[in-house]
Amino acid sequence: MDKVQNNKAWFLVLPVLVLVAFSAVIPLMTVVNYSVQDTFGNNVFFWEGLGWFKEVLTSSRIHGALGRQLAFSGLILAIQIPLGIAIALCMPKRGFWASVCLVLMALPLLIPWNVVGTIWQILGRTDIGLLGHTLAGLGVDWNYSRNPVHAWIIVVTMDVWHWTSLVALLAYAGLQSIPQAYYQAAKIDQASRWKVFRYIELPKMRGVLLIAILLRFMDSFMIYTEPFVVTGGGPGSATSFLSIDLVKMALGQFDLGPAAAFSIMYFLVILLVSWVFYTVMTNLDRVEVK
Amino acid sequence: MATTSETLRPAARTFSLPKVRLGTLVMVLYLIFMLVPIYWLVKMSLQTNREITGVFTLWPQNPTLDNYRVILTDASWYMGYVNSITYVVINTLLSLAVALPAAYAFSRYRFLGDKHLFFWLLTNRMAPPAVFALPFFQLYSSVGLFDTHLAVALAHTLFNVPLAVWILEGFMRGVPKEIDETAYIDGYSFPHFFVKIFMPLIASGIGVAAFFCFMFSWVELLLSRTLTAVNAQPIASIMTRTVSASGLDWGVLAAAGVLTIIPGALVIYFVRNYIAKGFALGRV
Incomplete structure (x- = not known):
């Protein structure tokens, strides 16, 4: 749609601007303020310069958290994207069963995140949880609050349970938009199932899959509540991801300076990924218009 | 043959x-x-605590509603739901009220800095709540909003306003511009046209945006827990407190969890075809 140039449209955007300025810009400036200052309490601050940034960049604790975070996000993408596509391909295309599948699959997406954590915390216990009890019954020495590997298994399984449906729903929306004529043409060419997938379905799903990958990356990159409820970041710091570590630093130990410097770098990474996301989305919109 | x-x-x-x-x-x-x-x-x-910790069974032996009765008769429990619903509703109304005109502006006009503004909104949706927890706490404490429903509602606009703008913009782009022009020729003023003609046309979009604002505010825990103490404490926060205490009542905890799932489960059928769209910020 061709839009009209009209700077008066700013008046329509103004309420959003004021609201978001209050809830985003002011807090963010506070963070910037803390990141370059130090305090001995009593609200007396003095200039610290880039000291906190240097400290954070060389801190092994934060390197560890970043490493775990990248490993977690990578693992999540490696499992959820292929699984989500597979599920989308298996879903009924229309009718009653399609609605049933959509509703049941979306259920985990609507559960409060701490309840998701609670569900899996209970499920993994050997005394009262189905999963833990079954594993213990099979002779596995299952203990996710002691064994780091088990803690990772339960956190990753929980995230797969929680979010794979999102990838599947997006991929399904992409599949639904493919005109029937494409499949008929493939049938005439006697294309195999694999070739139909590789040369028709996958290219047509490219747009939604990019969105799915970026969303899953972003959301897993700032995951906090679910692992916090299940493992509390433990055992030791085995499942302390970036957000968990940051909250521990800022609200637990009240290390304002390092926490603020950490926040800013965290936010810059997010900004970078958001930019990629935005570019992809606007490009897709442009393709759509053509 | x-x-x-x-x-x-x-x-x-x-x-x-x-x-x-x-x-x-x-x-x-x-x-x-x-x-x-x-x-x-x-x-x-549906089980008593003794049954849960006593024998391991695949289904409740003596189903009981006692756990739900505990929650629905104890003010310290059910007020959590009231608090949660209060700030979620305030947040949804606030987000939609500011997002509607903005989404209209983005879908119809080009103006100075529009693309940058649109991108800046998106970065707020993507911002980790953990980064904002501490500054929010200090900001709302200093203006005297700490432990009020309004504080949580305002904090959640951080990610819900961008979401609402993006979803509504996606729906509004689908409405042909000729409708606007015809209405103006017919002598409608902008507010009159917007409320009487335009909003009914994108009613489904408003519904979907409202659903997603409601949902994302409902599932969030970190900010709502940080910004409340007693008076506005959300149900999610009351639950985590029970988890950390010793000798907890698993049955009541489970019942509280089930009750938090119900609001989403009730309306999910109506938005089933828009779920992908909502999660992808109106694109797809």
Whole structure:
């Protein structure tokens, strides 16, 4: 749609601007303020310069958290994207069963995140949880609050349970938009199932899959509540991801300076990924218009 | 001719049958995987604590609603739901009220800095709540909003306003511009046109945006927990407190969890075709 140039449209955007300025810009400036200052309490601050940034960049604790975070996000993408596509391909295309599948699959997406954590915390216990009890019954020495590997298994399984449906729903929306004529043409060419997938379905799903990958990356990159409820970041710091570590630093130990410097770098990474996301989305919109 | 069709048909059947069966099988297994954890929570909510910790059973032996009775008769429990719903509703109304005109501006006009503004909104949706927890706490404490519903509602606009703008913009782009122009020629003023003609046209979009604002505010824990103490404490926060205490009542905890799932489960049917759109910020 061709839009009209009209700077008066700013008046329509103004309420959003004021609201978001209050809830985003002011807090963010506070963070910037803390990141370059130090305090001995009593609200007396003095200039610290880039000291906190240097400290954070060389801190092994934060390197560890970043490493775990990248490993977690990578693992999540490696499992959820292929699984989500597979599920989308298996879903009924229309009718009653399609609605049933959509509703049941979306259920985990609507559960409060701490309840998701609670569900899996209970499920993994050997005394009262189905999963833990079954594993213990099979002779596995299952203990996710002691064994780091088990803690990772339960956190990753929980995230797969929680979010794979999102990838599947997006991929399904992409599949639904493919005109029937494409499949008929493939049938005439006697294309195999694999070739139909590789040369028709996958290219047509490219747009939604990019969105799915970026969303899953972003959301897993700032995951906090679910692992916090299940493992509390433990055992030791085995499942302390970036957000968990940051909250521990800022609200637990009240290390304002390092926490603020950490926040800013965290936010810059997010900004970078958001930019990629935005570019992809606007490009897709442009393709759509053509 | 007859012989070729006969040789072809069995071949086609053996090709198509296992494929259908495999797909259905995968789907059924996946749905079981989705539902078992939820079933387990529901099962525990129908048991007494002694039964849960005593014998391991796959279904409740003596189903009881006592756990729900505890929550619905104890003010310290059910006020959590009231608090949560209060700030979620304030947040949804606030987000929609400011997002509607803005989305209209983005969908209809080009103006100075529009693309940058649109991108800046997006970065707020992507911002980790952990980064904002501490500054929010200090900001709202200093203006005297700490532990009020309004504080949480305002904090959640951080990610809900961008979401609402993006979703509504996606729906508004689908409305042809000729409708606006015709209305103006007919002598409608902008507010009159917007409320009387335009909003009914994108009613489904408003519904979807409202649903997603409601949902994202409902599922969030970190900010709502940080910004409240007693008066506006959300149910999610009350639950975590029970988890950290010793000797907890698993049945009540499970029942509280089940009750938090219900609002989403009730309306999900109506938005089933828009779920992907909402999660992808109006694109798709």
